[in-house]
Amino acid sequence: xxxxxxxxxxxxxxxxxxxxxxxxxxxxxxxxxxxxxxxxxxxxxxxxxxxxxxxxxxxxxxxxxxxxxxxxxxxxxxxxxxxxxxxxxxxxxxxxxxxxxxxxxxxxxxxxxxxxxxxxxxxxxxxxxxxxxxx
Numbered sequence: 183x184x185x186x187x188x189x190x191x192x193x194x195x196x197x198x199x200x201x202x203x204x205x206x207x208x209x210x211x212x213x214x215x216x217x218x219x220x221x222x223x224x225x226x227x228x229x230x231x232x233x234x235x236x237x238x239x240x241x242x243x244x245x246x247x248x249x250x251x252x253x254x255x256x257x258x259x260x261x262x263x264x265x266x267x268x269x270x271x272x273x274x275x276x277x278x279x280x281x282x283x284x285x286x287x288x289x290x291x292x293x294x295x296x297x298x299x300x301x302x303x304x305x306x307x308x309x310x311x312x313x314x315x316x317x
Contacts, residue, residue: 184317185257187291198275199293203257205315211251215262215311216241217301225305231263231270235277236284238310243285246314253287255314259294262309266297274308 184207187200194201218226218234219241227233246252263270274295282288291312301309 184315185255185289185291187289198278199259199290201292203291205257207255207315207317209316211246211249211255211314211316213242213245213312213314215260215309216245217303217306217309225303228305229307231273231307232277232280234307235274235310236280238308239278239281239285242310242312243281243287246312249316251314251316253285253289255316256289256291256312257315258292258313260311261293261295262298262301263295264298264301264307266295277308 184205186204188202188204189195189200190202216238218237220226220237226237243253246255261274263274
Protein backbone atom coordinates (compact mmCIF):
# COMPACT_ATOMS: atom_id res chain seq x y z
CA UNK A 183 0.00 0.00 0.00
CA UNK A 184 1.30 3.45 -0.90
CA UNK A 185 -0.57 5.35 1.85
CA UNK A 186 -0.18 5.39 5.63
CA UNK A 187 -2.72 7.35 7.69
CA UNK A 188 -1.67 8.64 11.13
CA UNK A 189 -2.75 10.84 14.01
CA UNK A 190 0.53 12.30 15.33
CA UNK A 191 0.86 12.89 19.09
CA UNK A 192 -0.05 16.44 20.02
CA UNK A 193 -2.96 16.74 17.56
CA UNK A 194 -6.58 15.92 18.38
CA UNK A 195 -7.95 12.57 17.26
CA UNK A 196 -10.90 13.16 14.92
CA UNK A 197 -13.34 10.27 14.51
CA UNK A 198 -13.99 10.64 10.80
CA UNK A 199 -10.44 11.17 9.48
CA UNK A 200 -6.73 11.02 10.30
CA UNK A 201 -4.67 14.19 10.56
CA UNK A 202 -1.86 13.12 8.20
CA UNK A 203 -1.33 10.84 5.23
CA UNK A 204 2.08 9.72 4.03
CA UNK A 205 2.23 8.54 0.42
CA UNK A 206 5.13 6.66 -1.11
CA UNK A 207 3.74 5.84 -4.55
CA UNK A 208 4.69 7.24 -7.92
CA UNK A 209 1.36 8.02 -9.59
CA UNK A 210 -0.78 10.93 -8.40
CA UNK A 211 -4.51 10.63 -9.11
CA UNK A 212 -6.89 13.60 -8.92
CA UNK A 213 -10.61 12.85 -9.06
CA UNK A 214 -12.84 15.75 -10.09
CA UNK A 215 -15.47 16.79 -7.57
CA UNK A 216 -18.23 14.21 -7.63
CA UNK A 217 -21.87 15.09 -6.98
CA UNK A 218 -24.90 12.84 -6.46
CA UNK A 219 -25.45 11.98 -10.11
CA UNK A 220 -26.28 8.46 -11.11
CA UNK A 221 -24.76 7.00 -14.26
CA UNK A 222 -27.74 8.41 -16.20
CA UNK A 223 -26.91 11.95 -15.05
CA UNK A 224 -29.96 12.23 -12.79
CA UNK A 225 -29.62 13.39 -9.19
CA UNK A 226 -29.90 10.67 -6.56
CA UNK A 227 -31.30 11.61 -3.15
CA UNK A 228 -32.80 15.01 -3.90
CA UNK A 229 -33.16 16.86 -0.59
CA UNK A 230 -31.39 14.07 1.37
CA UNK A 231 -27.84 15.00 2.39
CA UNK A 232 -26.94 11.50 3.65
CA UNK A 233 -28.11 9.86 0.41
CA UNK A 234 -26.17 12.38 -1.66
CA UNK A 235 -23.00 11.90 0.40
CA UNK A 236 -23.30 8.14 -0.12
CA UNK A 237 -23.70 8.61 -3.89
CA UNK A 238 -20.72 10.96 -4.03
CA UNK A 239 -18.59 8.24 -2.43
CA UNK A 240 -19.97 5.66 -4.87
CA UNK A 241 -19.04 7.93 -7.78
CA UNK A 242 -15.55 8.51 -6.37
CA UNK A 243 -15.12 4.74 -5.93
CA UNK A 244 -16.13 4.24 -9.57
CA UNK A 245 -13.66 6.89 -10.73
CA UNK A 246 -10.85 5.39 -8.64
CA UNK A 247 -11.59 1.85 -9.84
CA UNK A 248 -11.39 3.11 -13.41
CA UNK A 249 -7.67 3.82 -12.91
CA UNK A 250 -6.89 0.81 -10.71
CA UNK A 251 -7.23 2.61 -7.38
CA UNK A 252 -9.47 2.41 -4.31
CA UNK A 253 -10.13 4.28 -1.09
CA UNK A 254 -7.02 2.76 0.49
CA UNK A 255 -5.04 4.86 -2.00
CA UNK A 256 -6.72 8.18 -1.09
CA UNK A 257 -4.46 10.72 0.62
CA UNK A 258 -6.88 13.69 0.83
CA UNK A 259 -10.62 14.31 0.74
CA UNK A 260 -12.28 17.67 0.19
CA UNK A 261 -15.99 17.99 0.92
CA UNK A 262 -18.14 20.96 -0.10
CA UNK A 263 -21.58 21.17 1.52
CA UNK A 264 -24.22 23.68 0.47
CA UNK A 265 -25.47 25.91 3.32
CA UNK A 266 -23.31 24.08 5.87
CA UNK A 267 -24.48 24.23 9.49
CA UNK A 268 -23.06 22.10 12.34
CA UNK A 269 -26.49 20.46 12.62
CA UNK A 270 -25.81 18.77 9.27
CA UNK A 271 -22.88 16.78 10.69
CA UNK A 272 -25.15 13.84 11.61
CA UNK A 273 -26.39 13.46 8.03
CA UNK A 274 -22.87 13.84 6.66
CA UNK A 275 -21.49 11.14 8.96
CA UNK A 276 -24.49 8.89 8.21
CA UNK A 277 -23.81 9.17 4.48
CA UNK A 278 -20.12 8.38 4.98
CA UNK A 279 -20.98 5.37 7.17
CA UNK A 280 -23.45 4.06 4.59
CA UNK A 281 -20.86 4.47 1.84
CA UNK A 282 -18.22 2.67 3.89
CA UNK A 283 -20.58 -0.24 4.54
CA UNK A 284 -21.73 -0.37 0.91
CA UNK A 285 -18.25 -0.11 -0.60
CA UNK A 286 -16.34 -2.03 2.07
CA UNK A 287 -13.68 0.50 3.06
CA UNK A 288 -12.65 2.06 6.36
CA UNK A 289 -9.88 4.43 5.28
CA UNK A 290 -10.14 7.85 6.84
CA UNK A 291 -7.59 10.11 5.11
CA UNK A 292 -7.14 13.77 6.00
CA UNK A 293 -10.21 15.77 5.04
CA UNK A 294 -11.34 19.35 4.67
CA UNK A 295 -14.98 20.44 4.89
CA UNK A 296 -16.15 23.67 3.31
CA UNK A 297 -19.55 25.29 3.56
CA UNK A 298 -20.50 26.85 0.24
CA UNK A 299 -23.39 28.83 -1.18
CA UNK A 300 -24.32 26.59 -4.11
CA UNK A 301 -23.15 23.88 -6.50
CA UNK A 302 -23.65 23.31 -10.23
CA UNK A 303 -27.38 22.56 -9.99
CA UNK A 304 -29.78 23.52 -7.19
CA UNK A 305 -30.60 19.95 -6.08
CA UNK A 306 -26.95 19.07 -5.39
CA UNK A 307 -26.16 19.41 -1.70
CA UNK A 308 -22.60 18.06 -1.56
CA UNK A 309 -19.51 17.53 -3.70
CA UNK A 310 -16.57 15.25 -2.90
CA UNK A 311 -13.15 15.39 -4.51
CA UNK A 312 -10.14 13.23 -3.70
CA UNK A 313 -6.46 12.88 -4.36
CA UNK A 314 -4.93 9.40 -4.39
CA UNK A 315 -1.45 7.93 -4.82
CA UNK A 316 -0.62 4.64 -6.53
CA UNK A 317 2.56 2.57 -6.47
